Amino acid sequence: MNWLEGQWHDGRSSRAHAVRLELDGSGGLRILAADGGPERLWPLHEIELGARIGATPRVLRRAGHGQVECPDSPLLAQWFPRPASRVEAMADWLERRRLAILVAALGTALFAFAFLRVGVPWFALRIAERTPEAVEVEVSRQAILLLERTHLRPSELPQARRRELRGRFADLVRGEPRYERMRLRFVQAPALGPNAFALPDGRIYLTDALVKLAGDDEEILAVLAHEAGHHVHRHGIRQAIESSSVLLVVGLLFGDVSGSSLAVALPAVLLSSGYSRGHEREADAHALQLLRSRGIPEQAFASIMRRLSAEIPDGIERGPMGYLSTHPPTPERIEAAERASDRQPRRD
Template identity: 55%
Template sequence: MALTAHCYDGQSSRMRAAQLDCVDGCLQLAFEDGQRQRWPLEAVRIRPRLGNTPRVLQLPDGGYLELTHSAELEAWFPDGSGRIEGWADWLERRRGAILGSALLVLAATVLFLRHGMPWLAREAAERMPAVVERHVSEQVVALLDRLHFNPSTVPAARRAALQQRFRALVRGEPRSAQMRVVLVDAEGLGANAFALPDGRIFVTDQLLELAGSDEEVLAVLAHEAGHHVHRHGMRGALEQSSLFVVAGLLFGDASGSSLAVSIPATLLGSGFSRGHEREADAYAFDLLRRHGQSPKAFATMMRRLSALVPEALEKGPMGYLSTHPPSPERIAAAEKAATGAGAGAASP
């Protein structure tokens, strides 16, 4: 049975109608004007099928035929659709499959944001050059400076003693060479402490005033050291700013400047994830116990900070509490670590 096709010579837009048949492994074309052509089937190439678009047969002389899909075509060109093209065609013609693949892409995106992004952020943070860590930290300090940092008014002897005890605490720890404690008087930040990606750990006089002892301050510093060891600042910022960066790339800011803006904002504003907090806590408890100090001091300090909640809320999003929520779980974990078995060096 003959098929009707539109024939083009491949050079002009002129179309001629033709009847198509297959005889003895040859494709026979019979044009309206009586002209005939004959091509071996293996010399004719059929383009992959796509949805309901017309099938296209490519002729060896550069011309091509357009015709609707039919069972005959399938019989003449049994390998007419490559595996991938066939699959694309199958998808093309099934709405359910289209919806399914859209959902699959969505699920993959969510999975990537939840698991892939943190992994990517950690890999990127570990390779982050120190110069970038310094640059980002400078930006944070510049932002904080608007809150009027003043030199610490804590007596020099206590400051020196704290510095010395901190150095002894982190000696030999990973990335400890970069760590240094910076004491500032910052009424605007209240009782606060935070680690910058370059290893600076800021502690406010207000936190020292709140603490009942230097052990409690050291417990907070140990926690901040944990953030630095695990590169939480850069990791969290990369995770959270990646969305802005992607948006920036989509909407025309390809310079990556949105990263420069969002990293300090992330470090100060949204704080660390619960996972990062737990990781820094665990590091701190272990570090304290290895040095014969009890993680209980951390629990005590968290309780003191918790008592500040109304005041901290008044201070807005910059408070230590907003970035370090002192949840009952964390306090309980500190107390458990303090009494934990196997802590040979733990003090009572």
């Protein structure tokens, strides 16, 4: 058999015409219409043969004359002897091997996963370190406006008590990186329960409920040391960038992305995303080290965590950005604090 059957499209209408293809002695390709229509002769050098990709039909194109589709055949290689490009050969090789397709798909998924897990946090840290103070201040200002509207009320703690805690907090963080920007704020936030959170500009908020829950001031300092860790390591901005990066990737995939909408979204992202487990571990480690360096027993950290996990009523909001935003104090975190402590773990 030295002919092929195909479909000819004239390039003007969507209608396909059944044709038979065969080589003409004069160095052309004869295209015979199956319905007895006119015969065409295309010079071989004017025909562009489309790449071979798996089992898809081959396409023969001639500028201004439409195209013919036909199944792949060794005849085409005879008619159009030319070296296949490497990329084409590779694509064809991949298409014909299911395992290779599977491996390639898996590789792509792994790469995307690794990019989101490792690449995005890496970039977020670099960007956060270069984020101007003015941006941290503005993002925090907008975030707190959103919060004040919905969650925060003025604290009812006596002024003397606030002064006392501010003094102890100042002693705790003095000399820490970026400590001069850390300021303690007291609020009531019934929806947040006993909670604390840090804003990127250095403000650390403490709810009245947490002050009441704590057994002593050292337990409060343990929570504040953890929040100071979030500030020192710039977790707020990093988390916001990481979450936005995911939004950005999704936006790129679905074609809805603009810088301005991202800027508007940043404070909301900051409030809604919470910290990653990695950030929480880093803040915990920072807190334990800070407490140790100030002569405060690390057991205080385990104690307040245990109180928090025991006394948080069901259904309390775990956000925003709060001590409990991503997860309640886990036994794992309490154990880590007890391991760090010189004292015997207290048994309840």
